[in-house]
Amino acid sequence: MAFLELEHLEKSFGATRVVKDFQLSVEKGEFVSFLGPSGCGKTTVLRMVAGFETPTSGGIRIDGQEVTGLRPNQRNIGMVFQAYALFPNLTVAQNVGFGLRIKGQSRSDIDRRVTEMLTLIGLPDLGDRYPFQLSGGQQQRVALARALAPRPRVLLLDEPLSALDAKIRVSLRDEIRSIQRELGITTIFVTHDQEEALSISDRIVVMHQGVADQVGTPFEIYNRPTTRFVAQFVGTLNLLDATVLNAATGQVSVGGTQVALNRALPGDGTSLSLALRPEVVSLGRHEGRNLILSGRIAEVHFLGSVIRVKVDVAGNMVSLDTFNRPDLPPPAVGSAAEISVSERDLLVLAE
Amino acid sequence: MMGRRFWSGLAVFGSFLYFFLPLLGMFMFSLRMKRGELSFEAYRVVLTDPQFQTTFLYSMILALITIVFGTLISVPTAYWVRLKLPKLRPVIEFITLLPLVIPPIVIVFGYIRLYNTSSVLPLTGSWLGTNLLVLFGYTVLSLPYMYRAVDTGLRAIDVATLTEAAQSLGAGWVTILAQVILPNVLVSVLSGAFLTFAIVIGEYVFAALLNLNTFGPYMFWMGGNRAYEPSALAVIAFAITWACMGLIQLVSRFSKFSQVKR
Numbered sequence: 001m002a003f004l005e006l007e008h009l010e011k012s013f014g015a016t017r018v019v020k021d022f023q024l025s026v027e028k029g030e031f032v033s034f035l036g037p038s039g040c041g042k043t044t045v046l047r048m049v050a051g052f053e054t055p056t057s058g059g060i061r062i063d064g065q066e067v068t069g070l071r072p073n074q075r076n077i078g079m080v081f082q083a084y085a086l087f088p089n090l091t092v093a094q095n096v097g098f099g100l101r102i103k104g105q106s107r108s109d110i111d112r113r114v115t116e117m118l119t120l121i122g123l124p125d126l127g128d129r130y131p132f133q134l135s136g137g138q139q140q141r142v143a144l145a146r147a148l149a150p151r152p153r154v155l156l157l158d159e160p161l162s163a164l165d166a167k168i169r170v171s172l173r174d175e176i177r178s179i180q181r182e183l184g185i186t187t188i189f190v191t192h193d194q195e196e197a198l199s200i201s202d203r204i205v206v207m208h209q210g211v212a213d214q215v216g217t218p219f220e221i222y223n224r225p226t227t228r229f230v231a232q233f234v235g236t237l238n239l240l241d242a243t244v245l246n247a248a249t250g251q252v253s254v255g256g257t258q259v260a261l262n263r264a265l266p267g268d269g270t271s272l273s274l275a276l277r278p279e280v281v282s283l284g285r286h287e288g289r290n291l292i293l294s295g296r297i298a299e300v301h302f303l304g305s306v307i308r309v310k311v312d313v314a315g316n317m318v319s320l321d322t323f324n325r326p327d328l329p330p331p332a333v334g335s336a337a338e339i340s341v342s343e344r345d346l347l348v349l350a351e
Numbered sequence: 352m353m354g355r356r357f358w359s360g361l362a363v364f365g366s367f368l369y370f371f372l373p374l375l376g377m378f379m380f381s382l383r384m385k386r387g388e389l390s391f392e393a394y395r396v397v398l399t400d401p402q403f404q405t406t407f408l409y410s411m412i413l414a415l416i417t418i419v420f421g422t423l424i425s426v427p428t429a430y431w432v433r434l435k436l437p438k439l440r441p442v443i444e445f446i447t448l449l450p451l452v453i454p455p456i457v458i459v460f461g462y463i464r465l466y467n468t469s470s471v472l473p474l475t476g477s478w479l480g481t482n483l484l485v486l487f488g489y490t491v492l493s494l495p496y497m498y499r500a501v502d503t504g505l506r507a508i509d510v511a512t513l514t515e516a517a518q519s520l521g522a523g524w525v526t527i528l529a530q531v532i533l534p535n536v537l538v539s540v541l542s543g544a545f546l547t548f549a550i551v552i553g554e555y556v557f558a559a560l561l562n563l564n565t566f567g568p569y570m571f572w573m574g575g576n577r578a579y580e581p582s583a584l585a586v587i588a589f590a591i592t593w594a595c596m597g598l599i600q601l602v603s604r605f606s607k608f609s610q611v612k613r
Contacts (some may be wrong), residue, residue, distance in 0.1 A: 052515055072518040079519040085512040089534040099520035143516075150520060 001064065003028035003186050004049070004154055009058035011044050011210075018044050020210040022058070029184040031177065033197040036207035037233065042190045045207075046156050049188065051075050062153050078147030078185075082159040084139040086131040092142050093118070093127035099150035117145040120179060137168040144176065148183065155180070157189040161196060173200055194234045198222060206230045222277075228349040231275050238281070238318045240274040240346075255314025259291055261343055273349055280345035281320040283309060283331070289340035293318075297337050300330050311337050374589070381582035393583035402569060403584075407552075410566035413482075414551035417489040418544040421497040422533075424490065426540065429501045430532050433510050447498040450491050455556040458488060463560065481561050488557045493547035500546075504539025505532075541602045545595035553588055 002025035009022040019041040026032050034042035047053040049060055051072035059068045067075050086095050096117050097110045105113075118124045121141040131139055140160055147155060157176070161169045177200050180187050191197050197204050198218040206213045206221060208229045214221060225231035242259070245251040247268050250261035254274065266272065282289055295313035307330050311318045318339060331337060384392040397403055432443050450458070462484055466474035474480030510532070517527045533540070555567035570588070574581040 050515070050519060052518075072515070073521045073523055075519075076521070077519055079516065081512050081516060083509055083512050085509065085516040087513065087516075087531055087535070088508065089531075089537075098517070098522075102521040102526060146516075146520070156519075 002026055003030075003063055004188075005059075005061040006045070006049070007059045007061070009045060009048060009060070010056045011041070011048060011053060012056045018210050019048075019055075022210075022212055024205060024212065024215065026186055026188070028186055031180055031187045031189065031200065031202045033189045033191060033201040033204045034207055035191060035194060035197040035204050035234070037192060040207040041210040042192075042205075042207045043158060046158055046188060046190050049154065050077055050079050050156050076150070076152050077154050077156060078150070078152035079156045080140070080143050080147050080158065080160045082162050084131070084136070084143045084163070086139055086143055086146070088131055090130075091127065092123070092129050092131070092134070095131070095142055096127075096145045096149050098146060103150060113149055117149050120148075120182075121145045122175075135168075136164050137172055140164065140172060141175070144179070148179075148185070153186070155185050155187040157187065159190055159192070161191070161193075169196075176200070198234070206233065208233070225275075225347065225349075228273075231347060231349055236278050236319055238276050238278065238316070238320075240276070240313065240316045240318070241271060242274050243271050244268055255293065255295075255316070257291075257293055259343055259346070261346060261348070263348070265348065275347040275349050276318070276341060276345055278308075278320045280341055281318060282340045283311070283320060283322055284338055284340065286340045289342045291341050291343050292338055293341070294336065294338045297331050297333050297335050300333055302330060309337075311339055313339065374586075377582045378586055381579055381586055384579040393579040394587070397573075397580050397583050397587070406564055406566045406569040409564065410552050410554075413486060413489060413565065414548045416486055417493055417551050418547050420486060420490040421493045421543065421547055422501075422540055425494070425497040425501045425543070426533055426536065427528055429498060429505055430510065430528065433502070433505050434514060443498075444502075447494045451495050455488070455492065455554075456560070458491060459557050459560045462488060475561065481563065485557050485561050485563055489547075489551050489554065492550055492554070492557075493543070496546040496550075497540075497543040500539040500543035501536055504536035508535050538603050542599040545599050549592045549595045552591060 004024075004026040006022055006024045009019055010017065011019040022041075022045055024032070034045060036042045044053060048055050051067070051070060051074075055068060059066060061067065062075070062077075087098065090098065093114050096114045100110045100113055114127065115124070118127055121144060123138060123141060123145075126134065126138065126142075131142070134142065140163075144160070160176070161173055164172065173196055176189075189197070189200065198221070201218055203215060204218055204221045205215045206229070208227075213227045214225065214230045216224075221230065221234055225234060231237050240254050242252040242254045244265050244267065245253050245258065247265045250263045250265055252259050252261060252265065252272070252274070280289075285292060293313045295311045295318070297309060298312040298317060299308075299310040301308040302324070305324055306321050307324055308319060308321050309331065311320065320339065381393050382389040382391065384390065384396070428443065432440055463475060464470075466472050466480070466484060468476040474484045513531055513535075514527055517531045522531070552566055553570070554565070555571055557563075558565040558567045559571070570581070570584050573584055
């Protein structure tokens with residue numbers, strides 16, 4: 001049995017069902033991200049695990065123990081908030097030691113653990129500071145130490161990086177992951193940032209309108225999205241309108257070009273969308289990518305090491321990235337271009 | 352431009368005269384107890400009067416207990432309303448403002464009618480009961496100041512998130528109130544407390560009608576029976592009030608953790 005089990009969780013606020021039949025099993029030591037746009041119910045699920053919201057129905061088990069009826073302060077769960085939520089009247093050391101003090105541990109035990117935690121987050125000398133004397137990134141690290149100090153069973157992170165600036169966000173993200181690995185603590189991380197979720201997680205739960213659309217490793221989520229929403233929300237996606245010519249052989253027509261997809265499709269004559277990631281498309285002909293589509297360069301964005309090009313293929317915008325080459329200037333807008341793609345990289349999306 | 356500056360200057364000067372001339376006159380008068388010289392004789396007489404000492408001490412104790420009562424009522428109420436019942440806020444605010452609209456004499460008459468010796472709960476019949484009654488009355492009088500101060504203080508902190516953070520660390524409601532909420536609104540509680548102190552020290556109606564020898568009735572009695580001492584007493588009372596207001600300023604300036612981010 002998994003360490004953290006969410007069984008058929010439902011939550012309604014009045015007539016609105018915010019979370020619908022949510023199921024998830026998290027193994028001990030696993031790092032799971034809830035990814036989705038705002039209002040998708042990801043934070044509500046997290047808050048139900050923490051005990052701040054009561055599920056309308058369904059159950060939550062931690063390490064075999066039914067916790068659905070327990071109050072938040074009885075669950076032994078660590079939580080980090082977007083707004084840091086450090087106690088402004090306490091020093092950094094007192095903040096980190098708060099949970100241990102509540103547990104009634106001895107002063108020497110608390111001091112030892114606080115020193116250990118402050119070393120872990122790389123701020124061993126800031127114990128006497130007050131929260132207002134710290135930067136945002138430091139405050140959030142202290143909040144992490146505070147949540148971890150009482151040795152919680154599960155660590156919940158509610159968009160902990162959203163209030164920080166871009167550089168700190170990346171470095172703290174890596175730090176959170178390495179601390180999590182070091183302690184082997186079961187973690188749920190809520191974010192609306194797909195890059196964060198992809199880079200940090202063992203598994204990702206993509207949520208949409210209260211439903212877990214897809215659960216899988218970052219690699220699976222990115223490369224084999226099972227729903228249109230997941231495909232569009234995670235990563236950049238190009239959509240090509242296609243018409244089925246022969247469902248049995250998988251022949252479709254894209255802007256007049258016949259393409260063999262070699263897989264079963266819905267009936268002849270129906271139109272469907274083919275999706276492809278920017279990195280599976282090449283500008284010009286490319287070995288191994290034998291499906292050639294011609295179009296016109298619509299936009300060119302020079303981003304430094306990467307050049308993002310948008311090509312208009314029979315009314316569909318296809319975005320693709322090429323690496324910058326000092327000896328080759330970027331293509332001119334309006335000029336004719338060919339793109340090549342391999343048909344096995346084309347995704348057929350279910351509605 | 353010149354005209355505007357002149358008129359505003361005149362207004363400031365005029366209000367200065369209006370407020371300070373009577374004070375100055377009273378102060379000068381209080382120094383003239385000894386004929387032909389200026390002295391602090393009136394103050395000496397007042398301060399050494401055992402009546403003054405007992406009534407003042409009595410009022411001070413009442414003020415301190417009122418502050419404790421007020422804090423115990425205001426902080427949890429304001430906290431709970433902010434956290435769980437935000438829709439009730441206008442209602443609660445209205446209730447806390449009522450003591451400003453209802454004269455103390457009405458409240459105390461109500462008390463005496465409800466709790467007299469022939470009632471079910473004869474509070475006025477005993478020393479303890481009467482003191483409790485006056486404390487409750489003072490707590491009511493202090494509510495507008497106490498509650499508003501605390502409510503404003505709570506606005507400055509993220510009550511909901513701090514509560515959840517404390518809960519996730521294992522804290523129960525009492526711990527959260529005592530160790531997280533109260534310390535963070537202490538400055539507001541203190542500013543409410545000083546106002547309460549100033550009100551209770553000079554309160555007359557409750558004390559007189561419940562027949563308690565507090566500072567208010569003592570001042571009143573002084574005023575009717577002496578010449579110079581009442582002025583000295585009034586100056587002392589003013590000094591206490593101003594000291595309280597100064598302390599409010601001081602406390603809010605030197606609070607070590609609520610400083611503005613530099």
